[in-house]
Amino acid sequence: MSKTNKIGNYRYRILALLMFATTINYFDRSIIGVMAPTLEKMFGWTNTDYANIMISFKVAYAIGMLSMGGLIDRLGTKKGYVLSIGLWSVFGMLHAAVRPGFSVIGFAAARFGLGFGESGNFPAAIKTTAEWFPKKDRAFATGLFNAATSIGAIAAPFVIGWIVHENGKNWQIPFLITGVLSAIWVFLWLRTYKKPEAHPKVSKEELAYIQEDSEAENEEKLPWKAVAGKRQTWAFALAKVTDAVWWFYLFWGAKFLAETFDVNIKNIALPFFVIYILADGGSILGGYLSGVFIRKGWSVNKARKITLLICGLIILPVAFVAITDNKWLAICLMGLGAAGHQAWSANIFTLASDVFPKKATASVVGIGGMVGAVAGIVADFALGSVLDQAGNTGYFWAFLIAGSSYLIILGFVHLIMPKMTPMDENLNLIEG
Template sequence: MNKIKQRIGNYRYRILGLLLFATTINYFDRSIIGVMAPTLQKLFDWTNNDYANIIISFQVAYAIGMLTMGGIIDKLGTKIGYTVAIGIWSVFGMLHAAVRPGFSIIGFSLARFGLGFGEAGNFPAAIKTVAEWFPKKERAFATGIFNAATSIGAIAAPFVVGLIVHEDGKNWQIPFLITGALSAIWIILWLKYYKKPEAHPSLSKEELEYIQSDSEVETVGAKIPWIKIIKKRQAWAFAMAKVTDAVWWFYLFWGAKFLAETFGLKLKDIGLPFFIMYMLADLGSIFGGYLSGYFIRKGWSVNKARKITLLICAVMIIPVSYVAFAENKWVAVVLIGIGAAGHQAWSANIYTLVSDVFPKKATASVVGIGGMVGAVTGIVSSKILGSLLDKADNTAYFWAFLIAGSCYLVVLGCIHLLMPKMTPLDENLVTVKE
């Protein structure tokens, strides 16, 4: 078996490494403000509603970007499209450091808007790349690996911030500047090493055949119109699955505030709780991707393997509903970590649903449509939570965690109703006859 794998080659994992790197930068960039939220709120005298509006500016742009970036990436291809996306988000990420106290809300909102638009390109590009470079039986695992980088970025943020930024806000600009250098390195590597598998000189014939063993090569020609894609129930099944993104936004942007306000956690102490939460999330992402692939290798249908895995994830997340009752910060941290692990396992599999069903030339567009729905859900939930926290104090967190723990089972039921069999579609979006 090892000899066979060696003969096939593993160049595809070098490409996966670049996806891991890009997604780490992506989540480091977007996580910084959540980690520094209690400090920035005091430094600039923001209310919870002000902070919610700044977060919402990111989410609005992310929704717009998801709707447009997916189509752009399908049109330009992953090499150019991904480069454009990371270039945009890097510039606006660094522009946060130029904001001055006199216009902090407007300045941060504009910087977050640009950041959100650029970062929206990451997942459509990465999922499309996985569809190009991995056979179906490995896609969930590959997605789970690069999706784990969301947690790596989120883990890195509190340690970097805690090391550089003082409790009074001194040096708050520096973390926003770090990603510029990282992004420049990534762009150089991406432009040097990325090509489609069928055109890559470093890829062996055996590995190319393995990659294409259970899927068709993306054909050259006109892209599938966006309006045609949204008419398919399968696209809305994925969009429904992405409603759960609001839960992840909640952990990312409100988690540090919850711990600071409920347990008095200081900026310098936030690193270890975040490490625990997001390490659990990493393990969940990799395990979730592995599990559905394991079921497929055991002979299960793709439909059964993906949905049973999603069911396991949904059940695993339920305990997060009880976080608001935790009297010990470490109990709360572990419960949030378990919820984050379940979400990341869920996320690795719902992204794979797209390439399981849709042709490669529509993959980024479908991911973008779903991402837009997830971002809009996050906008609504952030606005409601910010308003409730200003009016009802921390009791609003009870409802937030209750919904976070219970919504996945409801969403899974909707996915099954919209897409009961997960039958693949051809390049005209017509159901492939079994």
């Protein structure tokens, strides 16, 4: 009998629910990116119009990351997660009510609500992972649920290609599907979730395994300003600037392929499948790799940062996407970049729970997510303007930055946080 069977594995049921929630999150988030070329033609949007709609999402996401992260720490994971998914589901479905006469402002308003609700997913999921997995397993667990972002992104073009016509007929239906999926998730979550120490289905052996490398924490809430005042928070936040690159793939990837290689709504599914299946592999392998290094006796600091260095090197070739005239080479390079990003992301998310106590994790992730959203806003504004003024040459600079930014950012993260010394429940460093 395996060790896992002896100690129990209820934590993986919780992880499965995190994967389900994240799949819904990214299916909802990806719909507009997949349909962007079609919606632009239907509603007569310019690149700047589309950028402004994307900016609306990210402004709300940035605001939501600050407020939802702290709110989830106060409410607890169970209630906080339900609040988040409930909000994003309502606003996701409201996209279907937008009419042509006010398409830009209508989509911007719906995206704003969607962004605020979706901002709670990752703070809640990272907090749940910290509650249910020991440090040595957190990057792998994070990699697994983070891989669900790609499942959602893969599902979106297949569902849309099946339902939506090239002329845009039935475009509202994909926005409504997530409401049904979200209702199912909420039912399962409310039936399933409790903290491991209070869960009747968690054995003593599994609880001991979950808590074997964690410090006991009191229930006293930490003020937001205490977390915001730590340089470790801003090291994590700086690493999250790379969210702008991921959102570039997600929201502008279909437009790039449509404008450069004439890929349309009916044949976008296979390119997106290739890109995001590679991203899935990167997320899982990236999380697994740092765990392997830790099991070899490496410090958490060395294991995470060497893995991040490998990720940055893997991502470098994406800088050449815009200068190739081969569609499938471009797609594979985008997939390589997406794989490297997801491996990076799995380890970056884990930095927060490696260093901070569990009760502060959602707040730290929220601050980092806010910084990533602001970076995405700047990128959208710049790219939309350049594409309208200079044509597709704007994509050259976008991919150049996407390929080179990770190694530069990693250098600064190391300068700010040379050692990943964990903190106790009062945010004091635990030496030794």
